[in-house]
Amino acid sequence: MLHPTSLGRTPGCGSFGQEAAAWIAAMARHGLGAWQVLPLAPPDPLGSPYNAPSASAISTRFLDGEALHTAGLIPEDTLQQLPGAHQPARPQLDGKLADARAAHLGRALLQRYRQGLMRGSYMEDFATWRRDQWSWLEDHCLYLVIKGFQKGRPWWRWSRPLAQRHPDALARIRRTAADAMDQEALLQWQLDRQWGDLLCQARSKGITVIGDMPFYVAHDSSDVWGHTHLFSVYGDGSLREQSGVPPDYFSATGQLWGTPTFAWHRHRQEDFRWWRERIRRQLHLAHVLRIDHFRALESYWAVPGQDQDARDGRWHQSPGAAMLRQWQEAFQDLPLIAEDLGVITPAVEALRDDFQLPGMKILQFAFDGHPNNPYLPHVYPSDNVVVFTGTHDNATSVGWWASLNGEDRQRVETYLGHPVTAPGWQLLRLALMSRAALVMTPLQDLMSLGDEARMNRPGTTTGNWSWRIPVPLEQLDGHLQGYGAMAALYGRGSCTTAS
Structure with a gap:
Protein backbone atom coordinates (compact mmCIF):
# COMPACT_ATOMS: atom_id res chain seq x y z
CA MET A 1 0.00 0.00 0.00
CA LEU A 2 1.53 3.28 -1.16
CA HIS A 3 -0.17 6.49 -2.25
CA PRO A 4 1.42 8.34 -5.20
CA THR A 5 1.94 11.39 -2.95
CA SER A 6 4.50 9.32 -1.05
CA LEU A 7 6.79 8.88 -4.06
CA GLY A 8 9.55 10.97 -2.61
CA ARG A 9 11.79 11.92 -5.54
CA THR A 10 9.06 13.86 -7.28
CA PRO A 11 8.42 17.60 -7.22
CA GLY A 12 5.94 18.78 -4.66
CA CYS A 13 3.42 16.02 -4.19
CA GLY A 14 4.08 12.86 -6.19
CA SER A 15 3.30 12.42 -9.87
CA PHE A 16 2.12 10.00 -12.54
CA GLY A 17 5.52 10.18 -14.21
CA GLN A 18 8.77 8.22 -14.22
CA GLU A 19 8.86 7.64 -10.45
CA ALA A 20 5.44 5.96 -10.51
CA ALA A 21 6.48 3.81 -13.47
CA ALA A 22 9.69 2.90 -11.64
CA TRP A 23 7.66 1.88 -8.59
CA ILE A 24 5.53 -0.46 -10.73
CA ALA A 25 8.67 -1.92 -12.30
CA ALA A 26 10.23 -2.49 -8.86
CA MET A 27 7.14 -4.33 -7.64
CA ALA A 28 7.11 -6.52 -10.73
CA ARG A 29 10.82 -7.21 -10.47
CA HIS A 30 10.29 -8.81 -7.07
CA SER A 56 -14.57 11.75 -9.75
CA ALA A 57 -11.77 14.23 -10.47
CA ILE A 58 -8.06 13.42 -10.09
CA SER A 59 -5.75 15.70 -8.13
CA THR A 60 -3.92 17.99 -10.56
CA ARG A 61 -0.87 17.70 -8.30
CA PHE A 62 -0.12 14.35 -9.96
CA LEU A 63 0.26 15.69 -13.52
CA ASP A 64 3.68 14.94 -15.01
CA GLY A 65 5.24 17.63 -17.20
CA GLU A 66 7.81 15.35 -18.83
CA ALA A 67 5.06 13.09 -20.15
CA LEU A 68 3.22 16.10 -21.59
CA HIS A 69 6.37 17.22 -23.38
CA THR A 70 7.10 13.72 -24.70
CA ALA A 71 3.55 13.61 -26.11
CA GLY A 72 4.14 16.92 -27.88
CA LEU A 73 1.54 18.75 -25.81
CA ILE A 74 3.81 21.37 -24.27
CA PRO A 75 7.12 22.87 -25.45
CA GLU A 76 10.52 22.41 -23.83
CA ASP A 77 10.60 25.92 -22.39
CA THR A 78 7.45 25.17 -20.39
CA LEU A 79 9.36 22.45 -18.54
CA GLN A 80 12.29 24.77 -17.92
CA GLN A 81 9.97 27.39 -16.43
CA LEU A 82 8.08 25.00 -14.13
CA PRO A 83 8.12 26.14 -10.49
CA GLY A 84 10.78 24.14 -8.71
CA ALA A 85 12.32 22.90 -11.99
CA HIS A 86 15.86 23.82 -10.98
CA GLN A 87 15.61 22.86 -7.32
CA PRO A 88 17.03 19.59 -5.99
CA ALA A 89 14.55 16.83 -5.19
CA ARG A 90 13.31 17.05 -1.62
CA PRO A 91 11.54 14.46 0.51
CA GLN A 92 9.02 16.90 2.01
CA LEU A 93 5.53 17.11 0.54
CA ASP A 94 4.83 20.62 -0.78
CA GLY A 95 1.22 21.09 -1.90
CA LYS A 96 1.69 24.75 -2.81
CA LEU A 97 4.57 23.92 -5.14
CA ALA A 98 2.56 21.08 -6.70
CA ASP A 99 -0.42 23.41 -7.24
CA ALA A 100 1.81 26.03 -8.84
CA ARG A 101 3.29 23.43 -11.20
CA ALA A 102 -0.18 22.19 -12.17
CA ALA A 103 -1.38 25.74 -12.87
CA HIS A 104 1.68 26.37 -15.03
CA LEU A 105 1.10 23.18 -17.01
CA GLY A 106 -2.59 23.97 -17.33
CA ARG A 107 -1.90 27.38 -18.84
CA ALA A 108 0.52 25.83 -21.32
CA LEU A 109 -2.02 23.17 -22.33
CA LEU A 110 -4.71 25.81 -22.77
CA GLN A 111 -2.45 27.95 -24.95
CA ARG A 112 -1.63 25.05 -27.24
CA TYR A 113 -5.30 24.07 -27.36
CA ARG A 114 -6.47 27.59 -28.22
CA GLN A 115 -3.82 27.92 -30.91
CA GLY A 116 -4.67 24.54 -32.42
CA LEU A 117 -1.13 23.29 -31.87
CA MET A 118 -1.95 19.91 -30.37
CA ARG A 119 -0.58 17.47 -32.89
CA GLY A 120 -2.20 14.38 -34.35
CA SER A 121 -5.65 13.44 -33.17
CA TYR A 122 -5.39 15.09 -29.76
CA MET A 123 -8.01 17.76 -30.47
CA GLU A 124 -10.56 15.14 -31.49
CA ASP A 125 -9.54 12.84 -28.62
CA PHE A 126 -10.07 15.63 -26.10
CA ALA A 127 -13.51 16.47 -27.47
CA THR A 128 -14.56 12.82 -27.35
CA TRP A 129 -13.22 12.31 -23.82
CA ARG A 130 -14.94 15.47 -22.61
CA ARG A 131 -18.28 14.27 -23.94
CA ASP A 132 -17.81 10.85 -22.37
CA GLN A 133 -17.04 12.36 -18.94
CA TRP A 134 -19.73 15.03 -19.05
CA SER A 135 -21.76 13.51 -16.18
CA TRP A 136 -19.18 14.73 -13.64
CA LEU A 137 -16.71 16.91 -15.54
CA GLU A 138 -19.00 19.83 -16.38
CA ASP A 139 -20.04 20.37 -12.77
CA HIS A 140 -16.47 19.92 -11.56
CA CYS A 141 -15.15 22.61 -13.90
CA LEU A 142 -18.00 25.01 -13.13
CA TYR A 143 -17.61 24.47 -9.40
CA LEU A 144 -13.87 25.17 -9.40
CA VAL A 145 -14.21 28.30 -11.53
CA ILE A 146 -17.04 29.74 -9.43
CA LYS A 147 -15.25 28.86 -6.19
CA GLY A 148 -12.31 30.90 -7.45
CA PHE A 149 -14.57 33.87 -8.16
CA GLN A 150 -16.16 33.45 -4.72
CA LYS A 151 -12.78 33.55 -2.92
CA GLY A 152 -12.99 29.91 -1.83
CA ARG A 153 -16.31 30.14 0.00
CA PRO A 154 -18.36 26.91 0.19
CA TRP A 155 -21.05 26.67 -2.48
CA TRP A 156 -23.97 27.35 -0.10
CA ARG A 157 -22.45 30.79 0.64
CA TRP A 158 -22.24 31.81 -3.00
CA SER A 159 -24.66 34.31 -4.45
CA ARG A 160 -28.12 32.80 -4.60
CA PRO A 161 -28.29 32.37 -8.42
CA LEU A 162 -25.00 30.45 -8.44
CA ALA A 163 -25.64 28.42 -5.29
CA GLN A 164 -29.01 27.34 -6.66
CA ARG A 165 -27.73 26.82 -10.21
CA HIS A 166 -29.97 29.26 -12.04
CA PRO A 167 -29.50 28.48 -15.76
CA ASP A 168 -28.81 32.09 -16.74
CA ALA A 169 -26.14 32.46 -14.06
CA LEU A 170 -24.38 29.26 -15.13
CA ALA A 171 -24.59 30.20 -18.81
CA ARG A 172 -22.90 33.50 -17.96
CA ILE A 173 -20.04 31.64 -16.25
CA ARG A 174 -19.64 29.36 -19.26
CA ARG A 175 -19.32 32.39 -21.52
CA THR A 176 -17.09 34.59 -19.38
CA ALA A 177 -14.86 31.86 -17.96
CA ALA A 178 -14.63 29.50 -20.93
CA ASP A 179 -10.82 29.50 -20.80
CA ALA A 180 -10.71 28.55 -17.13
CA MET A 181 -13.19 25.73 -17.68
CA ASP A 182 -11.28 24.46 -20.70
CA GLN A 183 -8.04 24.55 -18.73
CA GLU A 184 -9.43 22.39 -15.93
CA ALA A 185 -10.94 19.96 -18.44
CA LEU A 186 -7.60 19.70 -20.24
CA LEU A 187 -5.83 18.96 -16.97
CA GLN A 188 -8.32 16.23 -16.06
CA TRP A 189 -8.02 14.73 -19.56
CA GLN A 190 -4.27 14.42 -19.30
CA LEU A 191 -4.39 13.13 -15.73
CA ASP A 192 -6.81 10.46 -16.95
CA ARG A 193 -4.45 9.53 -19.80
CA GLN A 194 -1.33 9.43 -17.63
CA TRP A 195 -2.95 7.33 -14.90
CA GLY A 196 -4.45 5.08 -17.58
CA ASP A 197 -0.96 4.48 -18.96
CA LEU A 198 0.23 3.45 -15.47
CA LEU A 199 -2.72 1.07 -15.10
CA CYS A 200 -1.79 -0.54 -18.42
CA GLN A 201 1.85 -0.85 -17.37
CA ALA A 202 0.82 -2.47 -14.11
CA ARG A 203 -1.56 -4.92 -15.78
CA SER A 204 1.09 -5.89 -18.35
CA LYS A 205 3.44 -6.77 -15.47
CA GLY A 206 0.85 -8.83 -13.60
CA ILE A 207 0.09 -6.15 -11.01
CA THR A 208 -3.44 -5.39 -9.86
CA VAL A 209 -4.03 -1.76 -8.87
CA ILE A 210 -6.52 -1.40 -6.02
CA GLY A 211 -8.34 1.91 -5.78
CA ASP A 212 -10.17 3.35 -2.80
CA MET A 213 -13.59 5.02 -2.76
CA PRO A 214 -15.00 6.89 0.25
CA PHE A 215 -18.67 6.07 0.80
CA TYR A 216 -19.79 9.65 1.42
CA VAL A 217 -18.86 12.79 -0.49
CA ALA A 218 -17.86 16.15 0.95
CA HIS A 219 -20.58 18.68 1.73
CA ASP A 220 -18.59 21.35 -0.11
CA SER A 221 -18.19 19.47 -3.37
CA SER A 222 -19.25 19.71 -6.99
CA ASP A 223 -21.28 16.53 -6.47
CA VAL A 224 -23.53 17.92 -3.75
CA TRP A 225 -23.79 21.34 -5.43
CA GLY A 226 -24.64 19.69 -8.76
CA HIS A 227 -27.16 17.20 -7.32
CA THR A 228 -28.55 18.71 -4.12
CA HIS A 229 -31.76 16.71 -4.49
CA LEU A 230 -29.76 13.49 -4.03
CA PHE A 231 -28.36 14.53 -0.64
CA SER A 232 -29.83 15.37 2.76
CA VAL A 233 -29.48 19.16 2.55
CA TYR A 234 -32.02 21.95 2.88
CA GLY A 235 -32.79 24.48 0.17
CA ASP A 236 -30.21 26.88 1.59
CA GLY A 237 -27.54 24.17 1.39
CA SER A 238 -27.29 23.50 5.12
CA LEU A 239 -27.22 19.92 6.35
CA ARG A 240 -30.55 18.26 7.00
CA GLU A 241 -28.80 15.06 8.05
CA GLN A 242 -25.13 14.19 8.41
CA SER A 243 -23.10 11.02 8.54
CA GLY A 244 -21.20 9.39 11.36
CA VAL A 245 -21.16 6.35 13.62
CA PRO A 246 -22.80 5.90 17.03
CA PRO A 247 -21.10 5.95 20.44
CA ASP A 248 -19.02 2.88 21.16
CA TYR A 249 -16.18 1.61 23.31
CA PHE A 250 -13.78 4.09 21.69
CA SER A 251 -15.95 7.23 21.85
CA ALA A 252 -18.77 8.11 24.22
CA THR A 253 -20.15 10.64 21.74
CA GLY A 254 -19.61 8.66 18.53
CA GLN A 255 -18.01 10.04 15.39
CA LEU A 256 -19.45 12.92 13.41
CA TRP A 257 -18.17 13.25 9.84
CA GLY A 258 -20.07 16.29 8.60
CA THR A 259 -20.83 14.83 5.17
CA PRO A 260 -24.48 14.75 4.05
CA THR A 261 -26.24 11.42 4.00
CA PHE A 262 -27.92 10.31 0.78
CA ALA A 263 -31.56 11.02 -0.04
CA TRP A 264 -32.06 7.38 -0.93
CA HIS A 265 -35.66 7.76 -2.09
CA ARG A 266 -34.45 10.15 -4.78
CA HIS A 267 -31.69 7.76 -5.83
CA ARG A 268 -34.29 5.02 -6.19
CA GLN A 269 -36.49 7.30 -8.30
CA GLU A 270 -33.55 7.86 -10.66
CA ASP A 271 -32.66 4.16 -10.76
CA PHE A 272 -29.38 4.88 -8.91
CA ARG A 273 -27.95 6.63 -11.97
CA TRP A 274 -25.60 8.88 -9.97
CA TRP A 275 -24.14 5.91 -8.07
CA ARG A 276 -23.84 3.80 -11.20
CA GLU A 277 -21.85 6.53 -12.97
CA ARG A 278 -19.70 7.02 -9.89
CA ILE A 279 -18.80 3.32 -9.76
CA ARG A 280 -18.18 3.29 -13.51
CA ARG A 281 -15.72 6.15 -13.13
CA GLN A 282 -13.92 4.56 -10.17
CA LEU A 283 -13.58 1.22 -11.94
CA HIS A 284 -12.04 3.14 -14.84
CA LEU A 285 -9.36 4.34 -12.40
CA ALA A 286 -8.52 0.96 -10.82
CA HIS A 287 -8.60 -2.77 -11.52
CA VAL A 288 -10.22 -3.46 -8.15
CA LEU A 289 -12.03 -1.01 -5.88
CA ARG A 290 -12.13 -0.91 -2.09
CA ILE A 291 -15.39 0.62 -0.82
CA ASP A 292 -14.80 2.49 2.41
CA HIS A 293 -17.50 2.19 5.14
CA PHE A 294 -19.19 -0.67 3.29
CA ARG A 295 -21.58 -1.21 6.21
CA ALA A 296 -23.50 1.92 5.13
CA LEU A 297 -24.67 0.00 2.06
CA GLU A 298 -26.82 -2.03 4.47
CA SER A 299 -27.75 0.67 7.01
CA TYR A 300 -26.30 4.03 8.01
CA TRP A 301 -26.16 6.23 11.11
CA ALA A 302 -27.98 9.49 10.38
CA VAL A 303 -27.42 12.45 12.70
CA PRO A 304 -29.45 15.70 12.67
CA GLY A 305 -27.63 18.26 10.57
CA GLN A 306 -26.94 20.82 13.29
CA ASP A 307 -25.83 18.39 16.02
CA GLN A 308 -22.31 18.70 17.37
CA ASP A 309 -21.83 15.00 18.16
CA ALA A 310 -23.29 11.70 16.96
CA ARG A 311 -25.24 10.58 20.03
CA ASP A 312 -28.71 11.43 18.75
CA GLY A 313 -28.42 9.67 15.41
CA ARG A 314 -30.59 6.82 14.18
CA TRP A 315 -30.03 3.77 12.02
CA HIS A 316 -31.77 3.79 8.63
CA GLN A 317 -31.84 1.12 5.96
CA SER A 318 -29.88 1.55 2.74
CA PRO A 319 -30.76 0.05 -0.67
CA GLY A 320 -27.34 -1.56 -0.96
CA ALA A 321 -28.55 -4.92 -2.23
CA ALA A 322 -30.51 -3.29 -5.05
CA MET A 323 -27.49 -1.20 -6.07
CA LEU A 324 -25.06 -4.11 -5.91
CA ARG A 325 -27.36 -6.19 -8.14
CA GLN A 326 -27.46 -3.34 -10.62
CA TRP A 327 -23.67 -2.93 -10.58
CA GLN A 328 -23.29 -6.68 -11.06
CA GLU A 329 -25.41 -6.49 -14.21
CA ALA A 330 -23.79 -3.29 -15.50
CA PHE A 331 -20.16 -4.29 -14.93
CA GLN A 332 -20.38 -8.08 -15.46
CA ASP A 333 -18.66 -8.81 -12.16
CA LEU A 334 -17.97 -6.93 -8.94
CA PRO A 335 -14.23 -6.31 -8.53
CA LEU A 336 -14.83 -4.81 -5.08
CA ILE A 337 -13.34 -5.14 -1.60
CA ALA A 338 -15.68 -4.38 1.30
CA GLU A 339 -14.18 -2.32 4.11
CA ASP A 340 -16.10 -4.09 6.84
CA LEU A 341 -14.14 -3.01 9.91
CA GLY A 342 -15.61 -2.07 13.27
CA VAL A 343 -18.89 -3.31 14.74
CA ILE A 344 -20.47 -5.24 11.86
CA THR A 345 -23.92 -6.80 12.14
CA PRO A 346 -25.04 -10.15 10.68
CA ALA A 347 -27.06 -8.20 8.10
CA VAL A 348 -23.92 -6.43 6.84
CA GLU A 349 -22.06 -9.74 6.71
CA ALA A 350 -24.94 -11.29 4.78
CA LEU A 351 -24.89 -8.46 2.24
CA ARG A 352 -21.14 -8.86 1.76
CA ASP A 353 -21.39 -12.65 1.47
CA ASP A 354 -24.44 -12.66 -0.80
CA PHE A 355 -22.37 -10.83 -3.40
CA GLN A 356 -19.22 -12.83 -2.57
CA LEU A 357 -17.21 -9.71 -1.76
CA PRO A 358 -13.97 -10.10 0.18
CA GLY A 359 -13.84 -8.31 3.52
CA MET A 360 -10.84 -6.91 5.41
CA LYS A 361 -8.83 -8.22 8.33
CA ILE A 362 -6.32 -6.05 10.23
CA LEU A 363 -3.70 -7.94 12.23
CA GLN A 364 -3.13 -5.04 14.62
CA PHE A 365 -6.72 -5.58 15.82
CA ALA A 366 -6.24 -9.29 16.52
CA PHE A 367 -4.58 -9.50 19.90
CA ASP A 368 -7.13 -8.57 22.55
CA GLY A 369 -6.84 -11.90 24.35
CA HIS A 370 -10.01 -13.47 22.93
CA PRO A 371 -9.22 -16.70 21.04
CA ASN A 372 -12.20 -16.08 18.72
CA ASN A 373 -11.18 -12.54 17.78
CA PRO A 374 -12.27 -12.32 14.10
CA TYR A 375 -8.97 -10.72 13.08
CA LEU A 376 -6.89 -13.71 14.18
CA PRO A 377 -5.89 -15.77 11.13
CA HIS A 378 -7.12 -19.07 12.53
CA VAL A 379 -10.64 -17.58 12.89
CA TYR A 380 -11.04 -16.39 9.28
CA PRO A 381 -14.29 -18.03 8.11
CA SER A 382 -13.07 -18.45 4.52
CA ASP A 383 -10.28 -17.44 2.21
CA ASN A 384 -12.38 -14.61 0.75
CA VAL A 385 -10.67 -11.91 2.80
CA VAL A 386 -7.89 -9.37 2.35
CA VAL A 387 -5.54 -9.25 5.31
CA PHE A 388 -3.53 -6.13 6.19
CA THR A 389 -0.75 -5.69 8.71
CA GLY A 390 -2.19 -2.16 9.11
CA THR A 391 -3.83 0.54 7.01
CA HIS A 392 -3.32 4.25 6.35
CA ASP A 393 -5.38 4.97 9.50
CA ASN A 394 -3.29 2.75 11.79
CA ALA A 395 0.04 3.22 13.46
CA THR A 396 2.93 1.61 11.64
CA SER A 397 3.64 -1.88 12.95
CA VAL A 398 6.72 -0.58 14.76
CA GLY A 399 4.64 2.24 16.28
CA TRP A 400 1.89 -0.21 17.21
CA TRP A 401 4.34 -2.56 18.94
CA ALA A 402 5.90 0.35 20.85
CA SER A 403 2.45 1.33 22.15
CA LEU A 404 1.64 -2.11 23.62
CA ASN A 405 2.01 -2.86 27.31
CA GLY A 406 3.83 -5.93 28.58
CA GLU A 407 0.71 -8.09 28.78
CA ASP A 408 -0.31 -7.27 25.21
CA ARG A 409 3.20 -7.97 23.94
CA GLN A 410 3.22 -11.33 25.67
CA ARG A 411 -0.07 -12.17 23.99
CA VAL A 412 1.34 -11.38 20.53
CA GLU A 413 4.52 -13.36 21.12
CA THR A 414 2.58 -16.34 22.45
CA TYR A 415 0.44 -16.40 19.32
CA LEU A 416 3.47 -16.05 17.04
CA GLY A 417 5.42 -18.62 19.01
CA HIS A 418 8.60 -16.56 19.28
CA PRO A 419 9.82 -13.12 20.47
CA VAL A 420 8.99 -10.06 18.39
CA THR A 421 12.07 -8.33 17.03
CA ALA A 422 10.74 -6.93 13.74
CA PRO A 423 7.00 -6.24 14.16
CA GLY A 424 6.17 -5.34 10.55
CA TRP A 425 7.90 -8.34 9.05
CA GLN A 426 6.58 -10.77 11.64
CA LEU A 427 3.01 -9.61 11.16
CA LEU A 428 3.59 -9.85 7.42
CA ARG A 429 4.77 -13.45 7.69
CA LEU A 430 1.67 -14.26 9.75
CA ALA A 431 -0.51 -12.68 7.06
CA LEU A 432 1.23 -14.58 4.26
CA MET A 433 0.77 -17.86 6.13
CA SER A 434 -2.98 -17.25 6.49
CA ARG A 435 -5.70 -18.51 4.16
CA ALA A 436 -6.52 -14.94 3.04
CA ALA A 437 -6.85 -14.45 -0.71
CA LEU A 438 -4.73 -11.31 -0.68
CA VAL A 439 -2.13 -9.82 1.66
CA MET A 440 -1.45 -6.08 1.84
CA THR A 441 1.08 -4.12 3.87
CA PRO A 442 2.02 -0.45 3.96
CA LEU A 443 5.50 0.24 2.59
CA GLN A 444 6.32 1.81 5.97
CA ASP A 445 6.10 -1.66 7.54
CA LEU A 446 8.53 -3.14 5.02
CA MET A 447 10.92 -0.31 5.88
CA SER A 448 10.44 -0.94 9.64
CA LEU A 449 9.58 2.71 10.24
CA GLY A 450 8.04 4.11 13.40
CA ASP A 451 5.08 6.42 13.80
CA GLU A 452 7.02 9.35 12.37
CA ALA A 453 6.07 7.71 9.05
CA ARG A 454 2.39 7.23 9.88
CA MET A 455 0.01 8.37 7.14
CA ASN A 456 -3.00 9.45 9.21
CA ARG A 457 -4.16 9.74 12.80
CA PRO A 458 -7.97 9.77 12.72
CA GLY A 459 -9.50 12.59 14.75
CA THR A 460 -6.50 14.89 14.31
CA THR A 461 -6.11 17.76 11.86
CA THR A 462 -2.36 18.33 11.58
CA GLY A 463 0.62 16.28 10.47
CA ASN A 464 -1.35 13.85 8.31
CA TRP A 465 -1.17 12.68 4.67
CA SER A 466 2.35 14.01 4.20
CA TRP A 467 4.67 11.00 4.50
CA ARG A 468 7.10 10.58 1.62
CA ILE A 469 9.65 7.84 0.93
CA PRO A 470 12.85 9.28 2.39
CA VAL A 471 15.25 7.41 0.09
CA PRO A 472 15.55 6.78 -3.68
CA LEU A 473 13.43 3.88 -4.94
CA GLU A 474 16.47 1.78 -5.77
CA GLN A 475 17.29 1.65 -2.06
CA LEU A 476 14.01 -0.21 -1.49
CA ASP A 477 15.09 -3.21 -3.53
CA GLY A 478 16.22 -5.15 -0.46
CA HIS A 479 12.88 -4.65 1.27
CA LEU A 480 10.87 -5.59 -1.83
CA GLN A 481 13.10 -8.57 -2.59
CA GLY A 482 12.63 -9.88 0.93
CA TYR A 483 8.87 -9.44 0.67
CA GLY A 484 8.77 -11.19 -2.70
CA ALA A 485 10.84 -14.12 -1.43
CA MET A 486 8.64 -14.50 1.64
CA ALA A 487 5.50 -14.34 -0.49
CA ALA A 488 6.85 -16.99 -2.84
CA LEU A 489 7.65 -19.23 0.14
CA TYR A 490 3.94 -19.31 0.98
CA GLY A 491 2.75 -19.75 -2.60
CA ARG A 492 1.96 -16.10 -3.20
CA GLY A 493 3.18 -13.68 -5.84
CA SER A 494 2.08 -11.65 -8.84
CA CYS A 495 0.41 -14.59 -10.59
CA THR A 496 -1.65 -15.39 -7.49
CA THR A 497 -2.64 -11.85 -6.49
CA ALA A 498 -3.29 -10.43 -9.95
CA SER A 499 -5.85 -13.12 -10.64
Missing part, protein backbone atom coordinates in the same frame (compact mmCIF):
# COMPACT_ATOMS: atom_id res chain seq x y z
CA GLY A 31 7.06 -10.66 -7.81
CA LEU A 32 4.66 -8.39 -5.91
CA GLY A 33 1.23 -8.47 -7.49
CA ALA A 34 -1.01 -5.80 -5.94
CA TRP A 35 -0.60 -2.05 -5.41
CA GLN A 36 -3.19 -0.23 -3.32
CA VAL A 37 -3.54 3.54 -3.48
CA LEU A 38 -5.68 5.97 -1.50
CA PRO A 39 -8.29 8.01 -3.40
CA LEU A 40 -6.69 9.90 -6.30
CA ALA A 41 -9.08 12.81 -5.76
CA PRO A 42 -8.00 16.38 -4.96
CA PRO A 43 -7.33 16.64 -1.21
CA ASP A 44 -9.23 18.89 1.15
CA PRO A 45 -7.44 21.82 2.89
CA LEU A 46 -6.15 19.40 5.55
CA GLY A 47 -4.60 17.17 2.90
CA SER A 48 -7.12 14.33 3.11
CA PRO A 49 -8.16 12.65 -0.16
CA TYR A 50 -11.22 11.22 1.66
CA ASN A 51 -13.06 14.56 1.80
CA ALA A 52 -12.52 15.71 -1.76
CA PRO A 53 -14.28 18.55 -3.63
CA SER A 54 -15.06 16.02 -6.37
CA ALA A 55 -15.83 12.31 -6.20
